[in-house]
Amino acid sequence: MGRTALRSSPPPDAPSLDPAGATPMMAQYIEIKAANPDCLLFYRMGDFYELFFADAETASRALGIVLTKRGRHAGAEIPMCGVPVERADDYLSRLIALGHRVAVCEQTEDPAEAKRRGPKSVVRREVVRLVTSGTITEDRLLDPARANLLLAVGRRKVAEGAFAYGLAAIDISTGRFSLSEVPASELSGAIARHDPREIVLSEVIVSDPALARLWQDAKAALVPMAQGELEPAAAERRIREQFGVSTLEGFGSFTRAEIAAAGTGLLYIARTQLSARAPLSVPTREESGATLSIDAATRANLELTRTLSGERAGSLLATIDRTVTANGARLLAEHLAGPLTDLAAIARRHDAVARLADDSALRRAVRDALARAPDLARALSRVGLGRAGPRDLAAIRDGLGAAADLSALLAAADTLPDDLARIGADLVLADPALAGTLAAALAEELPLSRRDGGFVRPGYHAEIDEARGLGQDSRKVIAALQARYAEETGCRTLRIKHNNLLGFFIEVPQSVGEACLKGLQREFVHRQTMVDAMRFTSVELGELERKISGASDRALALEAAVFDDLAGRVLAQAEAVAATAEALAALDVFASHAELAVELDWRRPLVDESLSFRVVGGRHPVVEAALRRAGEPFIANDCDLSGEGRGRIRLITGPNMGGKSTFLRQNALIAMLAQMGAFVPAAEARIGRVDRLFSRVGAADDLARGQSTFMVEMVETAAILNQATRRSLVILDEIGRGTATFDGLSIAWACLEHLHESNACRALFATHFHELTALGDRLARLDNATLKVAEHRDGVVFLHEVVPGVADRSYGLQVARLAGLPGGVVARAGTILKSLEKTKGGRPARALIDDLPLFAALSPPPPPEPPPEDKLGALIDTIDPDALTPREALEALYRLKRERAEGR
Incomplete structure (x- = not known):
């Protein structure tokens, strides 16, 4: 269900908060909250984002965090909860997933500045961004x-x-x-x-x-x-x-x-x-019309990107994804969501896949290089938004480096098809100096945030190295200066010390010689005389003290300037970097298709302007993958819906569990894979360009909208009959099964005729209404097919093989037995079935029920008869062979013989 007009807090009818009488900080909060009423307000206070009032109650329930109280407002305690800044992304992701929007309010001035304005001044804060599900950019919040x-x-x-x-x-x-x-x-x-x-x-x-x-x-x-x-x-x-x-x-x-x-x-x-x-x-x-039109119901039925339960695992996308980059995985999903209809573009994609499939060495080298490429596109976007960190710059560095390597690999390859040649050129659109600068500037180990510092490589910026040296090695610097002063003055007991009152100072004992003391007074400025020592300072020491005290801040400021410079260089080539990211993604998708084709023996399809649909040895990619994991083979099947003559529509009958739905779906998926530019799971395939793909497979209620299974079925079927064209591919399964038998048969019959006469499309139509097979003699383009079954004793073996012909029954009773229905129920169903079959549908249901005796299981069954008494066995049980003498054994044998004779 769509979540409309998200109002995280307060609810529409909630009274607004009055800042009158509030503390200065709470008055500031209320003012900012009033400007963002439909968002949860993350209000920065030190190392936490705090939430108050209704926001706190909402967040506490959503995140499972403790709700506390802070002060009072309007006579009531103020609800409050908070999350640590360093873990804010984790909490944001959970709130966004639940449909909330969040306003992030940061401190925009130094607390020291606020203090200078007065003791009751509040640190200035502003909302710096609104976080919503469609506008997030942080890696930790994104899939x-x-x-x-x-x-x-x-x-x-x-x-x-x-x-x-x-x-x-x-x-x-x-x-x-x-x-x-x-x-x-x-x-x-x-x-x-x-x-x-x-x-x-x-x-x-x-x-x-x-x-x-x-x-x-x-x-x-x-x-x-x-x-x-x-x-x-x-x-x-x-x-x-x-x-x-x-x-x-x-x-x-x-x-x-x-x-x-x-x-x-x-x-x-x-x-x-x-x-x-x-x-x-x-x-x-x-x-x-540039992409294959697929309605929402068909996407769900075919489980393209997610299964019916909402999981990625088990979907077609998860089955075919062999990409090694995040960029490539997203592009693969985009290609699957919108297969092409442009024949030339489809052929170019197939050419690129074929080239990589045929050259295993090139394919392996390409995939190895791609695996080293980070998510260039998202890193570039964060740089543009001003939200990048040092690792984003490193991602651009590494991405450009991988792109250069890949361009060299492609340049060394012979006879590249058009799409691979274009990719090779786009990989090196950015100035190589950019990657070199980033490599020279960035350290090996990088912090997450630019505010942490330490990301500039030693040797890249002399002033940063000096500031770091002062901050990190101040003791060594002071010790070196002390040694020099001692050498210059001849006072071996000279020491440079530090306290909070004087800062750094030069100290010598009072016992030094008169000549040394005069020398000190000429060189240095006297600061303090103690009982046993004298203290001095110097211009050089003062300057060094200022450098040391501000070294850390200076290093951070210098690094921030370097970061801004590097980000500016990246943005100056943003268009070229973006093109490189697109080229990396496209190459990854082609290499993924090639790897899949080689791994699973998929073949290049021919997609043309004809109305053909001929698949030899087709397989369902997802089902085959599941069977392979279980060590079982998949039974491949042909499908031919080509031409204007018989076979344009194929009516499929056969048993439940025989594989009708799998056969329908696999052909729809083969068409999609072919037009998205991939190879297909078949020995051979020729697909006349499909403009629209429709699927009605499976059944489900839509209780939220008050629609039954049958209503959902009819709505989806109506969409197909109203929109399918001559060039469309339609797969329909069990139309009419959700209502009474004759109603369902009539609807299925009429739909089949409409597809044949009005839509004139290529279609696979599976049914249990065997009466429909008679239409094969009346509809010129309709052909019958069935799933083979082998009967064995009282059971059946599903061979999953599609052959010409019709099924004489659905084997529902055998499937019921396999499912574990009680034997009495299955037997009674068999009796009823025989009676119904004798009527050939010509008698009213009431008469049939009256003729059939009631199911005996409705009354308590009679107790089973006890087994007959086994006297001979009882006699044998009394004999202990080990305790018998020869004579006793002979007598026992005679007794057994007499007992057997009497038993006859």
Whole structure:
């Protein structure tokens, strides 16, 4: 469910806090909180972020931390809780995951400055950023393998009551910024493809009744904004100001809906980032139809990026991911979410994968070098936002170094395809001197924050080395000066000492000679005479004292200046560094596909403009992986939906557990993998370009919306029949099973005819309504197929092999027996089944029930008859062979013989 209008605290009807009568600090808190009413306020106090009033109660429940009290306000104690600054990211991640927004309020002046203003002055504090699920940038808050998208939505009117929707997909953690426009019918699928963390849009769009169900289904947090803030002219102005241009013409042609979406997203980012400007790439426009259209239900049914339970493990993405960089993992997920429809682009991707698959040495070298590349894109974004630390600069250093190595590897390779050649060039767009400067400046061991210091390599900056030397080796410096003074004055007992009153001073005993004392007085300034000693100072010692006392602060200030210089050098080449990050990601994806193809014997598919769909030896990638782990083989199957003649639609019958759903899904996944640019789990595949992919597999209630399993099934089926085109691929499983038999059969029959006559698409249609197989004689493009089964005694063996023909039954009773139903239930079901089959569906159900005797198990079963008495056995049990004499043994034998004869 979408979380709309997040109000962390206070609730909408809560009274506002009155600063009157509050302490100066609490009055400051109340003032800042009033400016951020819909956020939890992290209020910096020393080494903690404190929360007060309703915020404290909310955070205490959400985080499981202790709620305490601090002082009083308006006659009541003030609830309070806090989190350590050094662990704030851990708590932030938990709050963001629960849907809260957090305003981070920092101390913006030195406490000493506040004291100079007066004893009751409060340290100045300001909110420096708003932390929301769609605008986080910290590594510890982000999933490295998942894009962190903020999706902004705008719209324009295209006809009376009809709108087109603009989408702005923005990831400030990487700078990604893309725009697209879709009709209302495709809005749900487009949102599912982007899989955003947060959706920002106008209140008018949120309140549109036609979209109410869409926003209920949204898994992302919803943030409505007032329509008055989102005027078209203001939206275009924000885009121009973001990129410092006077016109948008240089970026391409955008629709009004796309501009509205972009303006909405930029306004929200400006509000959350406050003074920091997000370093976004120039917006790119995604052309309509450039990617394979897949609706939200199909994505869920096929478990592309997450399973139905919400886990990544077990999804197609987890199965095919062989990337070695976070950048590459995110791009792989993006490619899977939006397979291409451009045949030339698909072929170029296949060429790149083939080149790396064929050259094992090059592939291994590329993957080894990629494994050394950090997350360049997110490090660059943090530098642009002013939130970077020394490790981000090191990530850029190491990323550029890895890129240079990879460029050299590709340059040495023979005959690179277009995409690999382009990647090789993009890897070295940045000035090599930048990586060299970063390598020379940064130390081996780096702190997390620039405030900690110690990140500049010794020898890079002379003044920093001097300041560090004074701070770290002050005793050695003082000892050296003392030795020199003793040598120059001839006073071997001269000492340089320190106390809190005088600071550093030169001390000699009163017993020194008169000549030495006169020499000291000529060289130094007298400070103090003691009973047994005299104290002096010198200009040099005073200067050294000032340097030592401020050495640590000076070193930190100098390091901060070095950091700013390095960050400035990076930003001066931000565009080139971003291009390098994209090239690293693309290379990682190609190498991942190649590794997968070699490891699992996947083959290059042919994707063309035909209407073919021919797969030889196809396999389900996820199921095959699971079977491989269990040491079991996967049974490959062919699928041919090609041409205008018979077979364009394949009707599949067969037993439960026979593999119908697996067969349906594997062919849909093969089409997706082929068009995303990967090789496929098949011996051979020719896929005529698919424009839309639809899947209706599985069943689930939607209780939150008051929809039964059958209603969900019908809604999804309606979407397919209304939108599928001649070039689409449709897989349907068990249409009509959620209602009465004849109703379901009728609906399935009509749907099959509609797919054949109206949609004319390629389709796989699995059913247990065996009556539908008769349509094979009436519908020219329909072909029948079934799953082979071998019967063995009272059971069945599922062979999982798809063959031409029809199934004569579903083997439901055998499956029930395998599932462990009581034997009496299975036997009774068999009796009922035989009676029903004799009627051939021609008699009313009531008559059938009247003719069948009641199930005997409804009455207590008679007790089992006792087994017959075994007299012979009882007699044998009385004999102890070891205790018998020969004569007794002979007599016993005769008795047994007589007993046996009488028993007959």
